[in-house]
Amino acid sequence: MRLPPRFVNTLVALLLDLVALGTVGILVVIVCVIVVKGIAYIDLNFLFTYPEDMGRHGGVFPSLIGTIFLVALSICFATPLGLGTAIYLTEYTKETMMTKTIRFGVESLAGIPSILYGLFGFIFFVIKLKMGWSLISGALTLTIMILPTIIRTSEEAIKAVPRSLRIVSHSLGATLWETTLKVVLPCAAPGILTGIMLSIGRAVGETAAVIFTMGSSLRLPTSLFDSGRTLAVHFYILAREGISMEKAYATALVLVVSILAVNILAYYIMHKVIAKYS
Amino acid sequence: MDIKIQIRQLSVSYNGTPALRSITLDIYKNCITGFMGPAGSGKSTLITLINRMIDFEEGVRYDGEIRIDGINVLDPAVDVVALRRRIGMVFAVPLPLPRSIFDNIAYGPRLKGITNMTDLYAIVEDSLKKAFLFDEVKDRLMTSAMKLSGGQQQRLCLARTLALQPDIILLDEPCSGLDPISTAKIEEALSELKKDYTIILVSNNTKQIARTSDYAAFFYMGELIEFGETPRIFTNPSQKKTEDYIQGKFG
Numbered sequence: 001m002r003l004p005p006r007f008v009n010t011l012v013a014l015l016l017d018l019v020a021l022g023t024v025g026i027l028v029v030i031v032c033v034i035v036v037k038g039i040a041y042i043d044l045n046f047l048f049t050y051p052e053d054m055g056r057h058g059g060v061f062p063s064l065i066g067t068i069f070l071v072a073l074s075i076c077f078a079t080p081l082g083l084g085t086a087i088y089l090t091e092y093t094k095e096t097m098m099t100k101t102i103r104f105g106v107e108s109l110a111g112i113p114s115i116l117y118g119l120f121g122f123i124f125f126v127i128k129l130k131m132g133w134s135l136i137s138g139a140l141t142l143t144i145m146i147l148p149t150i151i152r153t154s155e156e157a158i159k160a161v162p163r164s165l166r167i168v169s170h171s172l173g174a175t176l177w178e179t180t181l182k183v184v185l186p187c188a189a190p191g192i193l194t195g196i197m198l199s200i201g202r203a204v205g206e207t208a209a210v211i212f213t214m215g216s217s218l219r220l221p222t223s224l225f226d227s228g229r230t231l232a233v234h235f236y237i238l239a240r241e242g243i244s245m246e247k248a249y250a251t252a253l254v255l256v257v258s259i260l261a262v263n264i265l266a267y268y269i270m271h272k273v274i275a276k277y278s
Numbered sequence: 279m280d281i282k283i284q285i286r287q288l289s290v291s292y293n294g295t296p297a298l299r300s301i302t303l304d305i306y307k308n309c310i311t312g313f314m315g316p317a318g319s320g321k322s323t324l325i326t327l328i329n330r331m332i333d334f335e336e337g338v339r340y341d342g343e344i345r346i347d348g349i350n351v352l353d354p355a356v357d358v359v360a361l362r363r364r365i366g367m368v369f370a371v372p373l374p375l376p377r378s379i380f381d382n383i384a385y386g387p388r389l390k391g392i393t394n395m396t397d398l399y400a401i402v403e404d405s406l407k408k409a410f411l412f413d414e415v416k417d418r419l420m421t422s423a424m425k426l427s428g429g430q431q432q433r434l435c436l437a438r439t440l441a442l443q444p445d446i447i448l449l450d451e452p453c454s455g456l457d458p459i460s461t462a463k464i465e466e467a468l469s470e471l472k473k474d475y476t477i478i479l480v481s482n483n484t485k486q487i488a489r490t491s492d493y494a495a496f497f498y499m500g501e502l503i504e505f506g507e508t509p510r511i512f513t514n515p516s517q518k519k520t521e522d523y524i525q526g527k528f529g
Contacts, residue, residue, distance in 0.1 A: 024499075093439045155308070164369075164371070165371050165373070165375060166332065167334060167369075167373075168369070168373045168435075169375070169385075170331065170334065170374060171329065171331055171362055171366075171367040172362070172363075172385055172389065172438065172442060173359055173362040173363030173386060173389055173390070174359070174385075174389050175359055175361070178333075178389060182385075185374060186377075187376060189448060235492075251334065252348040276377070277377055
C-alpha cells in the first residue's frame, strides 16, 4: 500500500519539527537546571573573591582568571598555526602526497581523546621541558588539542571562497599573498571564526588534559609558570569530591554564561566583517 | 597604424589536445580588435595568454611568441604581476569583489601602493566616468558593489580595470549575460576608450563585432581563418567559412 504523498509530506514535516524541538529542549533543560540550582549562590562576591576551605566557601576569582588566561593563550597559539596550515594546504600547494599526509594527520589528531593530549603534555611539557604544572604547559597542550578543529574549519571556509574572486584579484595585478590577505581571508572570516568559537568551547570545557598539565592549584596564577585551576576543573573537583554541590552549580553557571558571552561577542564581530565584505 | 601586440606561431594545448594552432596575428594600437568564432574556437584561450591568466589552468602547454611593445610575454622570466597591471581584463560574468563600489575600483591602485584618499578618489571618479557609470553610482560609492544590477556590475568591472591605468584591455564576452541596453552602454564606453587603449573584444555575437570593432579575426577549431579590417570581413570575406559563420549558417 502506498501512502498519499501529501500525508507523507505532512508527517515528515511534523517529525522534523519534533526532532528540532527535542534538540532544543535538551539544551534548555540543561541550562535551566544549571541556572535554577546555581543562581542563588551567584553574586559579584562569588566572581571576585578567593575560594576558602577548598572551595566550600568564597568565590572562584582565581579559576575565572585562570580560565581566561589559559583559553586566550591557547587560542593565540593555535589560530596563527592552524590558519597558516590551512592557507598553506589550500592556496600554496597543489594536492600531493605531502598534503594528503598532513590532512590525514590532522584528521587523526582530531579523533584522539583529550586525556591522551593531557598525558603527552604531562610527559613532554611538564616533565621533559621542565615547565612544571603551569599555565604555559596547559596552554601548549590545549593548543595541540584544538589545532585540528581550527585547521579543518579554516580549510573548509577558505575552500568555499569562489575561485572566480581569486582569478579577478590576480587579473588586477595582485600577488598570491595579496589575494589571500585581501580577498580570500575576509570572505572566509565567518567560517574561520566559527572554528575558533568551537575551539574556545572545547578549551573552556576541558578538564582531563588541564589537570594533567596545569594542575589544580587554587592560587591565582600570576606568571606563565604558575599552576592554576580552570572553572571546568574547579567544577569537576567540587562535584567529584563532594565538597559543595551548591558552589559546583554556581561555577557551572559562570562557565555557561561566559561561553554565551564569548559567542555573542563573536557573532557581533562576525556581522561587522560580513557587513564590510558583502 | 602602430602594432601593439605581435602574435607569432602561437600554439597551445590543454592536456595534449590542441586549442590553438600556429596563430600569427598583429593587434593594432588604439583600435578595437574583435575575436569571433564558435565555442571552442580558441579565442578566449588566446586572450588569457596575453596577460598570462592561463597560468591558472592545469595541463597547458604553449609554444610561440606574443610580443607586447617588442617584449615576449610568454617568456617564463616575465614578471606576470607587473604584466597584469598593464593589461586589464573583463570577464564574461560580472565579478565584483565583495566590498564597496569604491573599494572595488581602488583595489588595483591600492596594490600599486596608492593610499592617499584624494588620489584614490580622483582615480575612482575618473574610471567610473570612463565606464559611463559615475552618474548612476556617485551618491553611493560606499555601498556594496553586489547590490548593483548585472549591467552596472559589468561596467564596474570595466571601471576597475581602467583604474589600473593599463594600455591594453581584454574583454572576454563581456556582454554575454547583459540586456541590450546594458550592452549598448558598454559598447559606447569601448568606442570612447579606444582613443587611449588597445582593446581586444572576444564575442560570440557577430553583430557586436561588426558594430564596435575596427579589425576582426575569425577563429575556428583553434585556427585563425581570417583577419582583416572589420568592414571588409563583413562585406567581402575571402574565406567560405567566415562567410558562413557571419551569415549564421553555423555557430
